[in-house]
Amino acid sequence: MTLLETVHGPGRLGELTARELDALAGEIRAFLIDRVSASGGHLGPNLGVVELTIALHSVFDSPSDRLLWDTGHQSYVHKILTGRAGGFDRLRKAGGLSGYPSAAESEHDLVENSHASTALSYADGLARADAHLGVRDRATVAVIGDGAMTGGMAWEALNNIADGPDRPLVVVLNDNGRSYAPTRGGFADHLAELRAGQGGAGLFGQLGLAYLGPVDGHDIAALQDALRRARETRGPVVVHAVTEKGRGFSYTEDNELDRGHAIRPMDPLTGLPTGRSAGPSFTSVFGRELTRIAEERPDVVAITAAMLEPTGLLPMQRAFPDRVIDVGIAEQHAVTMAAGLSLGGVHPVVAIYATFVNRAFDQLLMDVALHRRPVTFVLDRSGITGDDGPSHNGMWDMSVLQVVPGLRIAAPRDGTRLAELLAEAVAWEEGPTLVRFPKGPTGEDLPARATFAGIDVLHRTGPLDVLIVSVGALAGTALRVAEVVGTHGLGATVVDPRWVTPVNPALADMARRHRLVITVEDNSRTGGVGSTVAQFLRDTGVKTPLREFGIPRRFLDHGARADVLAGCGLSPQDIARTVVEEISAGEATED
Numbered sequence: 001m002t003l004l005e006t007v008h009g010p011g012r013l014g015e016l017t018a019r020e021l022d023a024l025a026g027e028i029r030a031f032l033i034d035r036v037s038a039s040g041g042h043l044g045p046n047l048g049v050v051e052l053t054i055a056l057h058s059v060f061d062s063p064s065d066r067l068l069w070d071t072g073h074q075s076y077v078h079k080i081l082t083g084r085a086g087g088f089d090r091l092r093k094a095g096g097l098s099g100y101p102s103a104a105e106s107e108h109d110l111v112e113n114s115h116a117s118t119a120l121s122y123a124d125g126l127a128r129a130d131a132h133l134g135v136r137d138r139a140t141v142a143v144i145g146d147g148a149m150t151g152g153m154a155w156e157a158l159n160n161i162a163d164g165p166d167r168p169l170v171v172v173l174n175d176n177g178r179s180y181a182p183t184r185g186g187f188a189d190h191l192a193e194l195r196a197g198q199g200g201a202g203l204f205g206q207l208g209l210a211y212l213g214p215v216d217g218h219d220i221a222a223l224q225d226a227l228r229r230a231r232e233t234r235g236p237v238v239v240h241a242v243t244e245k246g247r248g249f250s251y252t253e254d255n256e257l258d259r260g261h262a263i264r265p266m267d268p269l270t271g272l273p274t275g276r277s278a279g280p281s282f283t284s285v286f287g288r289e290l291t292r293i294a295e296e297r298p299d300v301v302a303i304t305a306a307m308l309e310p311t312g313l314l315p316m317q318r319a320f321p322d323r324v325i326d327v328g329i330a331e332q333h334a335v336t337m338a339a340g341l342s343l344g345g346v347h348p349v350v351a352i353y354a355t356f357v358n359r360a361f362d363q364l365l366m367d368v369a370l371h372r373r374p375v376t377f378v379l380d381r382s383g384i385t386g387d388d389g390p391s392h393n394g395m396w397d398m399s400v401l402q403v404v405p406g407l408r409i410a411a412p413r414d415g416t417r418l419a420e421l422l423a424e425a426v427a428w429e430e431g432p433t434l435v436r437f438p439k440g441p442t443g444e445d446l447p448a449r450a451t452f453a454g455i456d457v458l459h460r461t462g463p464l465d466v467l468i469v470s471v472g473a474l475a476g477t478a479l480r481v482a483e484v485v486g487t488h489g490l491g492a493t494v495v496d497p498r499w500v501t502p503v504n505p506a507l508a509d510m511a512r513r514h515r516l517v518i519t520v521e522d523n524s525r526t527g528g529v530g531s532t533v534a535q536f537l538r539d540t541g542v543k544t545p546l547r548e549f550g551i552p553r554r555f556l557d558h559g560a561r562a563d564v565l566a567g568c569g570l571s572p573q574d575i576a577r578t579v580v581e582e583i584s585a586g587e588a589t590e591d
């Protein structure tokens with residue numbers, strides 16, 4: 001029996017000798033490499049926190065003591081030590097273990113995070129609650145990466161934490177010098193000094209926080225010692241643990257791009273992906289096209305919030321290193337800084353995951369749109385991402401952003417449309433533009449049969465029964481709906497407006513001539529394109545009934561993208577069934 005097989009909860013760690021804890025760390029690494037290679041997931045970050053997590057669980061008494069993981073992607077070892085090793089066969093799969101902390105899985109997971117830089121705020125709240133209720137016998141510990149420390153919220157929290165010198169709170173700074181890419185900026189430089197043992201307690205000390213470190217984050221005994229001292233501190237304390245991302249596995253250690261931050265399923269012996277390549281992704285087409293545009297337009301500059309490679313900006317950075325700005329995990333700053341760039345005569349392209357733009361809504365509304373700044377936003381991972389769970393789906397962007405005056409939103413259905421719409425977006429100088437697309441391959445191009453007033457007609461057969469307004473990458477689904485309703489003797493027209501906001505007025509005439517309009521989108525039905533089109537049709541006196549197909553207003557469990565979409569009723573068969581029923585019901589009423 002391996003040591004790991006004897007660990008069913010953190011209490012077991014107290015029974016192991018120092019030598020056994022080291023051996024356990026080795027077993028956990030081998031386990032992570034084996035399981036995460038098969039499933040895909042956050043391998044590099046977790047290989048970096050094996051010893052740190054063992055030390056934390058051996059010094060603190062979870063769940064009575066509260067352990068919080070900022071962002072949460074590095075909580076696999078915590079899951080293993082809290083009795084969930086058996087679940088790793090179904091990591092990130094429907095019904096299996098979540099890739100992030102999950103209260104539904106374990107009493108050891110208090111918060112369900114994944115958006116960065118929140119843990120210190122949760123911890124400050126917990127520490128204040130203990131003070132308020134007079135609870136003295138438990139610790140609050142927040143583990144935060146140097147990457148997550150680049151987020152403004154972390155500093156807002158530190159400012160508050162320092163304001164409570166009597167409130168015990170342990171901040172463990174897991175400093176591996178990287179987000180995906182190496183962390184940049186003045187704070188990163190400061191941490192490098194602290195890592196080198198220069199600068200004493202540094203900024204933290206100046207803020208009035210106790211500082212312990214730097215500690216070798218792979219030395220369990222040294223970590224235990226520092227954490228015990230932190231536990232005894234009767235106020236806020238920072239433990240600076242220096243770790244190595246991807247440690248102990250040549251593929252992640254040698255990967256200079258991101259140290260295996262988030263890997264696809266791969267062969268652990270060769271490091272080669274095991275899945276089939278499904279052709280170019282929306283992300284790669286964006287990266288290629290932006291670089292092409294940048295060649296012609298010296299005023300174009302790209303901005304990323306610590307996600308250079310995942311948002312496709314690597315080709316642009318290679319071609320024009322000075323024209324890609326990595327601001328750190330600072331979406332709010334990215335957006336207002338883009339407004340500033342634009343005021344200064346530069347055309348910024350802000351490349352961001354759809355789910356993270358939520359953070360910068362106010363900045364987009366007030367700092368960009370109110371000033372009519374021609375900033376282009378490119379939202380990757382729009383729609384259902386699936387295996388990263390509820391917080392990573394890009395299903396709110398259009399609901400949130402359609403309210404922004406003057407913002408034009410495009411949803412390309414394939415690679416060619418992405419290239420065209422990106423070029424149109426960057427050429428638009430009257431105000432902000434946004435191009436949104438999903439994770440994954442672009443698939444085959446879906447050419448237009450005709451174009452009317454900027455609306456592409458993708459399909460037209462039979463009588464004018466149903467007008468299918470397709471949004472972006474759900475065009476393939478819309479076309480299959482047309483096929484299925486055709487087998488029931490109904491005629492269908494499939495159109496793609498390309499620019500979905502503002503509503504193209506030519507839709508009114510098209511809608512008027514059909515018996516039913518449906519909209520198909522991978523955004524929340526609430527406030528989505530469908531509801532905006534419905535409002536527009538009512539306003540223009542079009543009486544044709546409209547049904548919106550989109551994502552229901554709930555948080556969606558993790559699972560494969562196609563399954564999650566089908567679970568939302570967005571399979572061609574389900575949509576077609578409703579169309580056929582609706583039109584037959586209409587016929588019954590007409591009779």
Ligand code: TPP
Pocket residue numbers: 045048071073074114115116144145146147148149174176178179180245261305306307329331356359
């Ligand atoms: N923006 C927000 C608000 N949340 C996110 N989760 C991300 C972007 C994407 N993201 C996930 S982890 C990560 C980023 C940018 C890097 C985190 O770096 P760090 O905190 O140092 O942890 P490490 O992986 O290096 O251990």
